[in-house]
Amino acid sequence: MGKKKFNDAEEYKSYLKSIANLPEGFKAGVTSLKFVPEEKKASKPLSMNMSLLLLDSPVSAYSAVFTKNAFPGAPVLVGKERLGKEQLQGILINNKISNVCISSGVSDALEITSSIEKHLGLKEHSVFPSSTGVIGWRLPVQEMKECAVSLCDNLSADLLDVAEAIMTTDAYPKIVRRDFDGGSIVLVGKGAGMIEPNMATMLIFALTDFNLTGIDINNLLKSCADKSFNRISVDSDQSTSDSFYLVSSGKRSVNLDQFRSEFEDCCREMAVDIVRNGEGTAHVLEVRVSGAGSAEEAHIVGKALVNAPLVKTAIFGNDPNVGRLIGALGDCASSFPYFFRDHVVLKIGGETVFKNRSFSMNDEKEKKLSKYFEDCSMPEKKDGFPPHFKNVVIEVDLGLNRFETVVYGSDLTYEYVRENADYRS
Amino acid sequence: MGKKKFNDAEEYKSYLKSIANLPEGFKAGVTSLKFVPEEKKASKPLSMNMSLLLLDSPVSAYSAVFTKNAFPGAPVLVGKERLGKEQLQGILINNKISNVCISSGVSDALEITSSIEKHLGLKEHSVFPSSTGVIGWRLPVQEMKECAVSLCDNLSADLLDVAEAIMTTDAYPKIVRRDFDGGSIVLVGKGAGMIEPNMATMLIFALTDFNLTGIDINNLLKSCADKSFNRISVDSDQSTSDSFYLVSSGKRSVNLDQFRSEFEDCCREMAVDIVRNGEGTAHVLEVRVSGAGSAEEAHIVGKALVNAPLVKTAIFGNDPNVGRLIGALGDCASSFPYFFRDHVVLKIGGETVFKNRSFSMNDEKEKKLSKYFEDCSMPEKKDGFPPHFKNVVIEVDLGLNRFETVVYGSDLTYEYVRENADYRS
Numbered sequence: 001m002g003k004k005k006f007n008d009a010e011e012y013k014s015y016l017k018s019i020a021n022l023p024e025g026f027k028a029g030v031t032s033l034k035f036v037p038e039e040k041k042a043s044k045p046l047s048m049n050m051s052l053l054l055l056d057s058p059v060s061a062y063s064a065v066f067t068k069n070a071f072p073g074a075p076v077l078v079g080k081e082r083l084g085k086e087q088l089q090g091i092l093i094n095n096k097i098s099n100v101c102i103s104s105g106v107s108d109a110l111e112i113t114s115s116i117e118k119h120l121g122l123k124e125h126s127v128f129p130s131s132t133g134v135i136g137w138r139l140p141v142q143e144m145k146e147c148a149v150s151l152c153d154n155l156s157a158d159l160l161d162v163a164e165a166i167m168t169t170d171a172y173p174k175i176v177r178r179d180f181d182g183g184s185i186v187l188v189g190k191g192a193g194m195i196e197p198n199m200a201t202m203l204i205f206a207l208t209d210f211n212l213t214g215i216d217i218n219n220l221l222k223s224c225a226d227k228s229f230n231r232i233s234v235d236s237d238q239s240t241s242d243s244f245y246l247v248s249s250g251k252r253s254v255n256l257d258q259f260r261s262e263f264e265d266c267c268r269e270m271a272v273d274i275v276r277n278g279e280g281t282a283h284v285l286e287v288r289v290s291g292a293g294s295a296e297e298a299h300i301v302g303k304a305l306v307n308a309p310l311v312k313t314a315i316f317g318n319d320p321n322v323g324r325l326i327g328a329l330g331d332c333a334s335s336f337p338y339f340f341r342d343h344v345v346l347k348i349g350g351e352t353v354f355k356n357r358s359f360s361m362n363d364e365k366e367k368k369l370s371k372y373f374e375d376c377s378m379p380e381k382k383d384g385f386p387p388h389f390k391n392v393v394i395e396v397d398l399g400l401n402r403f404e405t406v407v408y409g410s411d412l413t414y415e416y417v418r419e420n421a422d423y424r425s
Numbered sequence: 426m427g428k429k430k431f432n433d434a435e436e437y438k439s440y441l442k443s444i445a446n447l448p449e450g451f452k453a454g455v456t457s458l459k460f461v462p463e464e465k466k467a468s469k470p471l472s473m474n475m476s477l478l479l480l481d482s483p484v485s486a487y488s489a490v491f492t493k494n495a496f497p498g499a500p501v502l503v504g505k506e507r508l509g510k511e512q513l514q515g516i517l518i519n520n521k522i523s524n525v526c527i528s529s530g531v532s533d534a535l536e537i538t539s540s541i542e543k544h545l546g547l548k549e550h551s552v553f554p555s556s557t558g559v560i561g562w563r564l565p566v567q568e569m570k571e572c573a574v575s576l577c578d579n580l581s582a583d584l585l586d587v588a589e590a591i592m593t594t595d596a597y598p599k600i601v602r603r604d605f606d607g608g609s610i611v612l613v614g615k616g617a618g619m620i621e622p623n624m625a626t627m628l629i630f631a632l633t634d635f636n637l638t639g640i641d642i643n644n645l646l647k648s649c650a651d652k653s654f655n656r657i658s659v660d661s662d663q664s665t666s667d668s669f670y671l672v673s674s675g676k677r678s679v680n681l682d683q684f685r686s687e688f689e690d691c692c693r694e695m696a697v698d699i700v701r702n703g704e705g706t707a708h709v710l711e712v713r714v715s716g717a718g719s720a721e722e723a724h725i726v727g728k729a730l731v732n733a734p735l736v737k738t739a740i741f742g743n744d745p746n747v748g749r750l751i752g753a754l755g756d757c758a759s760s761f762p763y764f765f766r767d768h769v770v771l772k773i774g775g776e777t778v779f780k781n782r783s784f785s786m787n788d789e790k791e792k793k794l795s796k797y798f799e800d801c802s803m804p805e806k807k808d809g810f811p812p813h814f815k816n817v818v819i820e821v822d823l824g825l826n827r828f829e830t831v832v833y834g835s836d837l838t839y840e841y842v843r844e845n846a847d848y849r850s
Contacts, residue, residue: 039784039786039787039788039791040788040791041788042788068759069752069755069756069759070754070755070756070758070759070761070764070766071751071752071754071755071766072755098748100748100751100752101748101751101779101782101783101784102783102784103781103782103783134746134748135746135747135748135749135751135752136746136747136748136751136784136786239752240748240751240752240755309837309841309845310845313841313842313845313846314845314846316842316846317845317846319846321559321560321561322561323523323525323526323559323560323561323665324560326496326525326526326560326561326665327494327496327525327560327664327665329495329496330494330495330496330497330665331494331495333495334493334494334495336495339495341495341496354526356528357526357528358526358527358528359464359526359527359561361464361561362464363464363465363466363467366464366465412734412842413842414839414842414843416734416738416842417738417741417837417838417839417841417842418839420734420735420738420739420742421738421739421741421742421744
């Protein structure tokens with residue numbers, strides 16, 4: 001991944017600060033407001049951040065992929081409606097409330113974004129809404145409209161400000177950047193729970209000043225999402241709000257193949273960052289599946305292993321309980337047309353633990369693997385920065401055919417339960 | 426369910442004692458031994474229980490359903506091989522080690538069971554093995570053989586002794602019984618984690634003295650498992666060892682329809698008992714799906730809701746975060762050919778919380794539902810008896826067609842994580 005270890009939050013932030021400037025043609029603003037949700041009148045005021053990503057001029061060179069959840073949030077509905085039809089000049093992002101399944105959700109979102117369009121004299125429908133947070137509460141429309149206008153008057157934020165403002169239960173801000181050929185690609189992202197393929201309560205905004213057509217952007221976005229964000233899982237829930245935008249200001253020319261390679265790399269780095277910062281994540285699992293009978297089966301196996309609660313809890317406990325890996329593999333493979341138990345080889349951290357239909361474990365190997373898990377572990381409560389970039393590597397060779405994949409996931413910890421048992425209180 | 430509330434473990438046990446006598450034609454024995462696993466030489470000795478269920482004479486009137494996991498344990502392989510071919514006279518059950526994926530697993534199991542056959546002069550292959558516990562360790566064959574012989578000499582146990590001896594992380598023993606027409610059906614069961622349809626690390630032994638043919642038993646077993654044990658999920662893992670036996674001593678005649686109805690009822694009661702005693706379970710979820718487009722879709726929706734970690738943690742926290750239910754429903758329904766958001770009606774504890782594509786929540790309803798969850802909650806650490814028999818009832822009407830189902834599951838708690846992070850230590 002290229003990222004070095006950070007010793008404290010300050011060091012991490014100063015690293016992010018050094019990669020936080022906006023690509024040419026973009027500006028950003030960040031502000032916050034207090035509100036009391038209509039649905040929880042008795043509660044004390046909550047704080048919401050609003051961020052605006054703004055282009056100098058409207059562009060057609062953008063695309064987005066959204067959640068496939070059958071109850072998409074209003075911002076997803078608006079984004080889907082506009083894709084390929086409307087030009088984009090800005091994205092307005094709020095945290096705290098995701099604006100999902102509210103009868104006035106779409107009109108609320110439009111009321112707020114159009115107040116920005118009017119204030120700045122932009123084209124109608126050129127500011128896109130994006131929201132994350134509690135499902136089922138209504139946005140505080142009046143407060144947000146007022147705040148949106150003041151936001152337009154101070155567009156001096158950098159991407160670290162944005163990365164911090166869009167956080168919900170994220171422990172630290174996340175930015176990934178590549179500079180080459182005089183231009184740059186920068187991704188800011190948030191996402192900590194509800195992380196599962198087909199996107200997650202994950203908002204990712206990729207900004208670039210490299211010149212690409214809308215069609216290229218659309219193709220790149222889909223193929224790179226499949227190879228990165230659709231291969232991670234924190235808790236197997238697919239959110240109602242996941243959105244991944246790629247927007248170009250078109251200022252610099254670029255070789256498309258090089259762009260693709262750098263962009264893919266960025267996406268993978270951000271995807272693993274999202275897992276590492278998953279709610280309560282104490283270990284990042286990297287499951288490398290090979291020898292699968294089909295691409296789909298490879299994916300099923302990878303996902304089954306990173307999502308099995310008994311595997312996740314064992315790894316949290318630094319317990320090389322390899323029986324649970326075999327249990328989870330056998331569960332998901334029970335529906336495969338071909339599956340040969342005798343061909344399966346399982347490795348953890350490079351050590352063979354299962355082969356020829358039986359376990360190759362002993363006391364020494366148990367201790368070694370337990371130490372390996374400990375070495376890869378992170379404190380459940382992250383202190384504002386990623387403690388390291390190590391993954392628990394699990395290799396599964398199914399010995400059937402040439403298909404392979406890599407899937408990332410997290411363990412299951414007390415902290416995950418704690419954060420999600422009282423998220424709204 | 427007919428079961429009353431119990432005030433303490435003593436009251437619960439005396440209730441079980443009152444229903445623990447064996448049906449006519451059966452005997453039982455229970456004993457225990459100490460051993461050190463080959464794979465963990467350095468560990469202190471562990472304790473294992475062995476139980477024997479024995480018929481007066483061998484019968485063909487038995488059947489079993491087993492896990493569909495692609496790595497079944499040796500006892501499952503032996504049972505599948507014998508079904509429909511060999512007569513059954515006994516079942517030898519051990520806890521602590523599940524005998525899965527050990528190269529000598531089948532011969533180990535046969536060595537132990539045949540020592541009983543020889544000692545008692547029974548037919549070859551008439552004593553069936555059944556194991557639950559850690560995957561990947563080898564059975565202590567010598568110790569178990571010695572113990573098996575002494576087990577045969579003291580067959581005065583009742584089904585409470587057996588229900589207690591087969592426990593692993595179960596908090597309390599589980600027995601379900603129906604007496605009618607001069608005969609009885611009694612189920613003893615264990616299972617606390619790895620609980621998911623297609624059976625679970627769940628061992629259920631149903632004994633009856635009613636006279637049924639092997640074919641009737643086979644049909645009954647499959648249809649009743651589908652309506653009970655295949656509709657529960659504690660943590661979505663399908664174990665390698667799940668087994669559900671129904672064995673008849675054939676002493677009394679019975680009407681088949683009446684038997685089916687009573688047996689179905691027993692299975693459902695035991696299935697919910699298993700969920701209630703799930704690892705760390707603090708709430709039993711009862712998801713009633715109606716109006717589904719097909720039986721399969723009804724099942725998918727029910728399972729998706731009881732398995733969604735964010736739903737499970739919210740309910741653990743007594744938080745009526747109905748947005749997460751909609752998120753999980755939208756996730757699983759994204760693949761349905763027909764799905765109308767406008768038709769969906771969602772109720773919790775009889776209260777409508779979602780209708781006409783939007784939430785019907787307010788401050789008062791939030792409080793009421795939170796109280797409802799609290800009222801249905803149980804201590805995570807169970808004190809040797811089920812604290813009550815209340816379920817959190819979630820109704821989902823999809824408004825598509827006439828298909829429906831009921832699925833049971835549990836919430837996700839600290840205690841679940843704790844038990845599974847250090848299960849083997």
